[in-house]
Amino acid sequence: MAMLRCLWCLLLGWACAVQAGPVPLGRLPDTARPLQYTLNFRLDPAAAGFSASAAIRVELREPADHLWLHALELEVTKVELRDAAGKRHPARFSAQGDSGVARVDLGAILPAQTLTLSFDYRARYNSQLEGIYRTVRAGKPYVVTQMEPISARRAFPGFDEPRFKAVFDVSLDIPAGQQAVTNTAQSGEEKLADGWRRLRFRSTPKLPTYLIALAVGPWDIVEGETIAATRWRSEPVPLRALAPQGEGPRLKEALAATPAIVRALEDYFGYPYAFGKLDLLAAPDFSAGAMENPGLVVFREALLLLDANSPTDLRHSSFEVNAHELAHQWFGDTVTMPWWDDLWLNEAFATWMEGRITGQLRPAQRADLQRIAAAQHAMAADSLASARRVRQPIGDNGDIEGAFDSLTYGKGAAVLGMFEAWLGENVFRDGMRAYMKKHAFANATSDDLIDALAEAGDKDARFGKAMRSFLDQPGVPLVSSRLQCSGGKAVLQLHQQRYFPAGSQGSGEQRWGIPFCVRTGKDGRQATQCQLLDQASATMALDGGCPDWYLPNAQGRGYYRVALLPEELQHLTAAAATLDDRDQLAFADAIKAGFGRGDVDAAAVLAAAGRLADARPREVALALQNELVWLRRNLADAQTRPPLDAYVSQLYLPRLRALGYVRRAGENPDDALLRADLAELLGRKVENAEVRAALLQQGKAVLQPDAAGRLRFGAANYDLLGTVLAVTVQELGAPAVEALIVELAQNNDASLRLSMAMALGTTTDPALGERVREFAVSDAAKISETARILATHQYEPRNRTALWQWLQRRYAQVVARTPVFVHGNLPELLSEGWCETRQAAAVAEFFGKNPLQVSGVAQGLRRAQEAITLCAARRERQGTASLAAWARGQAGK
Template sequence: MHRLVRPLALTALAISCGAAFASTPADQVPQGKLPRWAVPQSYQLAFKVDPKQQDYSGTTTIKVDLKQAADHLWLDGHDLNVSKVTIAEASGHTHDGKYEAVALKEGVSRIDFGSTLKPQLLTLTIEYTAPLNQQLQGLYKVSHAGVPYAMTQMEPISARYAFPGFDEPGFKTPYDISLTIPSDATAVANTKQINETAAEAGWKTLTFAQTQPLPTYLVAFAVGPWDIVNGPDITPTDYRSETLSLRGIAAHGEGHRMQHVLSETPSIIHTLENYYGFGYPFGKLDLLAAPDFSAGAMENPGLVTFRDWLLLLDPDSPAKYVRGSFNVTAHELAHQWTGDTVTLAWWDDIWLNEAFATWMQQKVTMKVHPEYRADLDRISGAEGAMHNDSLTSARQIRQPITGNGDIETAFDGITYQKGAAVLGMFEGYVGEDIFQKGMRAYIQAHKFGNVTASDLVGAIATAANQGAPFKHAFNSFLDQSGVPYVQTRLEQKNGKTILHLSQDRYLPVGSTGNANRVWGIPVCVRYATSDGTKVSCELLDQAHGTMVLADASEPTWVMPNANAHGYYRFNLSKQEWAGLTQHVASLSDTEQLAYADSIDAGFRHGDLNASDAMAALKPLTRATTREVVVAPLDTIEWIYRNEAVTDAQRVKIVAWVSDAYLPRMEQLGYQRKAGEADGDSLLRSALAEALALDFKLPEVRTALLKQGDAALAKKADGHLNLAAADPDLLGAALAVAVQEHGEPALDALIAELPQTTDPALRNAMLAGLSAADTPALADKARDFALSKQVKVGEMAAILRGSHDTPAARDALWHWFTGHYDQVVARTGSFAGGRLPALAGGGGCSSAEADRLQTYFEPRLKDVTGADRGLAQTREQTVLCAALKAKQDPAAILR
């Protein structure tokens, strides 16, 4: 799954699957894993679904291996109205059973047999009805242009909303799916349709081929008046002998917009097959553009589902959507091997799915579209994860699961981006070819089965001929949270240049965490020689170490994270920082990103003041690479928003920003040029948004307002002329227009959004609505977000606005607490972990931290995952306040 997303001791590995979820006695309701004395062997799923209705019916038949004598078994089912349970024994004897929902919040149910049965193969048949879900979980209902559709999203634990079953990744079985649907509807599922028969008047029944063994969370189907378009066939390879059919699935009238993504897909599949040495195993491949969706995309084998704006592309689509489409498609298709073919045994190892798909997606993108610079995306993603990983409340990569909330909040930057960065770091340590050898062995050994972290680490260690120290180093990043902080000191001794290394845990100002932590870190250092630079590497697995820098010049300078392969931050002495800053332009793009992150880390650690940070970051703004150019913006924006308290200080920062970026903005211009690189389009968009909305440079706001006014002008047909603005800048242009014109602009967007089906245009209008910067207008936009005219998956786009100032956050807080029940009712339990950040994100005072705690603490029992979201949002608020108190605003003017 791809989330739209902007962590203890090594013994945790041993206890995470033991003490946290030990086998539950037969007479107690399971609080975690279901007991293993009843194991599903196969499913037959039959559904009768009409998207126009509010409910559907289903019959689930499960063959179950009953491994011990019992008079009942446990399984999962949520909001299911079961009318009949039939139990067929191995002898052929059939009798009724009883279904009882016993843990309503968790969705755990019990089936009573009526008598004690001996161990045998049972067949359970469960007939039920259920509502089409309204919160994008299980089997849910959506609409496009007023027309209803039904589709599924089962991950992580939402299959129980769609059908009764053993809703855990460790239970993999084949599925036979049949769908009875209205005669004029279309349906797709994980596998090819193999039959169609007439049902009662106005209905038909579609039957699909049996699936490969899957966990419940990968079962997928969709019903409605879908457009189905053929893509290019994916030709055979050395690892797959048959041609693979490819199709695009979209809401009625939208199928023609899928040709771009379909044309890119064969190259992705071929690249993955060649890497893994294992052919795509699922028979057919459909990519579905969902009208509304809770995630970015979902890797269901044979039927991969996406937010529609990732697949529905036109020649003038924003560059971020075109690039995002390829990256997310590569991510989901990478899952077909890591996640679908080989599946985690339990949710503490979700990184085996998501970190690997993120890491592999970047490898695919670098091969097929090297101009997209996925190597820089990996580093930017890792650095984003480090911000969260610096919290004492952060998750581990391999996080023990203590309840459903831990499962639902596991899909975060730690799992995805940190996990991918750690994989990349150890790939760099053993070498790409060796790592690939280990991955191929891992896939072959566990195909269509389940795995744990030790299976993967063991496969890589075996391929690399590495022993316990390597495994210990790898596991040190999996089984404890935090970011290593590597500090260096140069010494000349006996004619040698020696670099002293030390490590502890990076903790920002105000943290109450314990910095005494050690990892096994592959540390690689670039340093100056008389004729250039060299790189030296060492596995630092103690608190202190040394490295001899052979042939180092005198004096030399050091870059302590060569090629930015390492997941760590670094700190230098003041003199060594000066030497590195002097040579920053000679560093690679990847190293310049690591430099920017460690400057920001030093600022947040209290080692640098605002003036120091601004001076050290300024050289990066003159770079030629987009990602490097914009790297300083987050640090500068924090100083501007939280530290500058006088007009003079604000003017100084705006002057810094204007000098650094305005010439580049003017050079790019405000319209996409014919044939320009998409990197220029992305840079234009990033600079325009930052300069106009964060720093409010008049020149940029004026240019964007002109486009915003043109977009808000009505055409002859009464619709807004949204095509009048540059497609990459439309969202920012509408945001400026709302801020400058107020209610008339806001009302125009509120009127237009329900009439617009194009997802890119809807996203731009949502950006405009979220920019309302007075309490009354912001409240009007937020009220609109609760209406059915805004899709469930779009609501947060509006609510995420208005976090920039204390007054704006206060207004949001009062609105949110007054509408809390309505927000929860729309978003459902899966969004629980994000609710505290939605309400209180961006806070920077103890008062904001306290009110967040006071409000959410009594509500934690009602919304799963909110406890972790509260802990992290509160800690971020406290740390912001501590950094603000630590810094001297006068330093800005130095």
């Protein structure tokens, strides 16, 4: 009807308008598509904001008198339209409140054609690390960007959706003494008035808006090793890294690691790095760990600025995050999802590839064990009835921001690993290569990928159905098994349903296509066999007769939890020490899953922990530490806590004593990491007096100021620094808190700042707690530090009541001082650890009102309520009898 009206108007020569309809708060209509952006920014880091111009060449795909696009908090001073014939038309720009959507009226109904929209505008630098923002380090201001997921609209008017890929031409006007970079190499420069310069940059390949990046400031720019041409790429890739002024020498380690990562990725995908040059930038403040902008990867500075004092876990994280972000140059940057419901195609693949590349280039970092641990962490989140799907329908901005969670990253990566194992590594790689080549510089969906994998593996529809079962429905499968042995034959009876912890109201009637693999042991020999479990119930005949024990989910490759009969679990527990590392982690999750359901009691958890405590890898030795801490905090009382603490110390203190508390020249990095984990468990979580005394000794030495009045961090083992400072704050109180706050006002090192900030959050003194909470929302804390301080504060049970009361008074300040990525998680972050149903009601009442209309809070609130309720249900289900009986048994030894 609207189109008929338009034609009638045109015939009569009337300038009638098509009815606007509602503001498109989800996807934009397909009326127009951007082809090319020409952007010029005038950026002075010392100013409060910037001015800019944007010209967008647009394909108008049908007659229209207006367009919808995205813009937020931009003051547009001029808008102009030029049609395909070059004729200029008046146009009008109108922002639609704070929706992030804007309407451009074209002045008349224009036929389908290619036209150009031009805007002049200005905006303030963002204050929450979004869009184009300003940050200060060592008294010097810098401008950095973070466009993902929907903050490009804060930087320029445009079509801010991943399906709208276009070419970008960027120029930057900057003052004297500044350096500037963007996604592509600089192509030209001209002098402007007052010492300013205009830098021009090469055209980008087709990119979505969320990948556009720029940075301006007095950067140190360090040249790295040029990444030489390969059989996949005929041209070398220039490599550089940028750091805040004076920090350039600390870029060496990350630069040295990068060429091998790029080459390994090219070899896997059979496709070249496609973005001409590669810059790594250490941002003084950043909302995420890093961001995969093609040609200009931005990192939180602690991940790039490394030296001899950097903690071992930070060095490992630097490599892993670098591999993750560089993997995105293929998955996400070269091939892009069309809409945010397929975000997992970006993040799960980068997470999965991060582990693959780390395992290939740095096998000692045990990425295989980290992958299993990450999958188990995701399964814990996926066990909630409120868990979302990996491919969750996206309706609004809150849904988009809430999609960046452990399910997208950890579950998605685990599902990929499971089906890679099912297809075989080479077949899986062939499918990935075909997908990459077919969709390069375009958009692709989950179905496109599944089809490519199925074709590579010559699989029928059953494969696609199985893979989609993990992507298109929430939850984690529970496979219950029962061994039947008769006449020399052994058969497993299998049944699948959705896993839920005790107290959940969720329905278990779901089905998956599960690549199920079982490990068996008989007479000292072990074997593995697999089959696809895609029915509610099935049988599996075991080769070799009746085993002494069996472990479902062999090697921890499957994304499912398991339940064994009590006597079968006892046989497996007895054999746990003979399993390899990956199988031991799978065994640990069987204990966790049973403990959550109430099928495994406290005594069984403690027995299992004892079986794993001597394992060489720290991931295995400490696999059940969260369960031990939960027992201590939620079930133990004055009678049972001392024997529980003594048992944990008996398991782990000898290993810490053997390692000592100081770094040893040339020591294995695994020893450094194990030392740090043991010190945290025993010193902070179990509060062992011997360990706390050793840590406090280092802390007191740190607090002794040097000649310049600064703290002496070198007096502590840098691997233990966070735990050292936390124990020192708890033991010394006000002198330690005030010393750290004074140092934070002067210290710019991101790693040291984080250790100090989080240590402040561990105080349990009521008066100091108020001091720390107010510090967290003051300008003295960086935007990226506020949530970490408060989360650490919440972790200490003695702080929770005071923090909850404070939050209700200062919620607006918390929202203002945290990045948007955090907002949807605030209900969980600020209620973690509560185990009383009355607190679930209080959380629901406060966040349910959501007076500030904070985006994404509804999802986080559902998860927070359920987590609190389930903790209370688990405590009731477990009761104290098993722990008390275990404690009596310990007393009798």
